[in-house]
Amino acid sequence: MASVKIICRLGFPNGILTYREVNGVADWGWVSGQDGFAAEEMGEVLGEGRQGIVFRLYEDGKPTNKVAKVVPLHFVEDSIMGPGSIPQLNIYQAKLFKQLALAFGGEDMGLTEDDIPGALPYIYEYGELEVDEYFIKSLDESALKYGWSIDETDFLNEWLKPEMPCAYWIMEYVPCLGKSRPSFCDFGPPFDERDTMTKEDLARIKKEQIGYEEMATFLFDRLGWVVKDVVSPTNFGYRKDGSVVYFDPMVLPWPITPANEEEWNEASLGDPEVDEWEEYVESGDYFQNRTQWTAYSADNSFRRA
Ligand SMILES: Nc1ncnc2c1ncn2[C@@H]1O[C@H](COP(=O)(O)OP(=O)(O)O)[C@@H](O)[C@H]1O
Numbered sequence: 001m002a003s004v005k006i007i008c009r010l011g012f013p014n015g016i017l018t019y020r021e022v023n024g025v026a027d028w029g030w031v032s033g034q035d036g037f038a039a040e041e042m043g044e045v046l047g048e049g050r051q052g053i054v055f056r057l058y059e060d061g062k063p064t065n066k067v068a069k070v071v072p073l074h075f076v077e078d079s080i081m082g083p084g085s086i087p088q089l090n091i092y093q094a095k096l097f098k099q100l101a102l103a104f105g106g107e108d109m110g111l112t113e114d115d116i117p118g119a120l121p122y123i124y125e126y127g128e129l130e131v132d133e134y135f136i137k138s139l140d141e142s143a144l145k146y147g148w149s150i151d152e153t154d155f156l157n158e159w160l161k162p163e164m165p166c167a168y169w170i171m172e173y174v175p176c177l178g179k180s181r182p183s184f185c186d187f188g189p190p191f192d193e194r195d196t197m198t199k200e201d202l203a204r205i206k207k208e209q210i211g212y213e214e215m216a217t218f219l220f221d222r223l224g225w226v227v228k229d230v231v232s233p234t235n236f237g238y239r240k241d242g243s244v245v246y247f248d249p250m251v252l253p254w255p256i257t258p259a260n261e262e263e264w265n266e267a268s269l270g271d272p273e274v275d276e277w278e279e280y281v282e283s284g285d286y287f288q289n290r291t292q293w294t295a296y297s298a299d300n301s302f303r304r305a
C-alpha cells in the first residue's frame, strides 16, 4: 500500500498546492479550484522581515482570522535577508512552531493545548516544502490578485528560488499591532513611545510581562528553549480581548552543550553570548526580564511593576 504523507498544503487563487511524500519520494500536486480542502488562500502580505514573510489568509474573498508565515531554511548569498546565521534562527523557530502545531492538533503525547500559555499564538498547521516553479507561479497569482507591492514581490523573488527549503505555519491573526490605529488598540503604550517609557508606563505593560514570564517558563521547562527578540514592538500584539501574543519569539536551545554550542553562537549572529546567557539564566533574571537581543540588552525597566 502506498504511504502518502502531506507535507504542505497551501491555497492560492487558482487552486491548492500540495507537497507530498509518496512512499518516501517528495512530489508536488496541484489541484485546481477544489473547495473544502485548505480552502483558504494566501492573501495580502502583512509583513516581511529579516526572517520571512507573513500572509493574511482569505476565504471566499474575505480575510480570515489566520495568517501563514513562510521562512527560508537555507542561507541565500547576497540576500537582503542578511547574514548567514539567520537560517539557524529560522530552523529553531520552525522547530518550536512544529512542536506547538502538534500539541494544538492533539498529536503530541506529552503536551496538550491546555499546557500552552496564552501568550503564544494558536497554531493550526505546520509544514515544510521545497520551493519550485509551481510555488513561485502560485505566489505570483496571489501577488496579482491581492495587489502586493513591488517591494514585497522583489523580496520574495530574492529568496524564493527553486530548491530553497522552507517551513510555513498557519497561526491566529493578531489584530492589535504596534502599527494599528490606535497603536496596540490602546491595550499597551503606543509603538512610538516604547523607547521612552517611564515608571508610570510599567503598569500598562503588566500583561506583556506576565505573558513573557509564563511563556519563558513554559518554553524552558517543557521544551528546552530560551527566548529573545520579544521587546521589539513589531514582534507581539494583542487579541481583541486584550491578551498579549508574542508571535515572533526567537528561540535557542537550552542547555548549551558542546554539541549545540557552535550552532548557538551561529544563531547569536556572532556575538560571544554563551557565557552571558549561562549567568543570566542561572541567576533567574532571565525569567523576569524580556530580552531583545543579547543577554545584556535585557532591560530592567521591563520587569513587572
Ligand atoms: N499572527 C500575526 N497576526 C498579525 N500580523 C502578524 C502576525 N505575524 C506577523 N505579523 C505581521 O508581520 C510582521 C512580520 O512578522 P514577524 O513574525 O515579526 O517576521 P520577522 O521574523 O520577519 O520579523 C509583524 O511585524 C506583523 O506586522
Ligand SMILES: [Mg+2]
Pocket (backbone or CB within 6 Å): 049, 234, 235, 248
Ligand atoms: Mg519580527
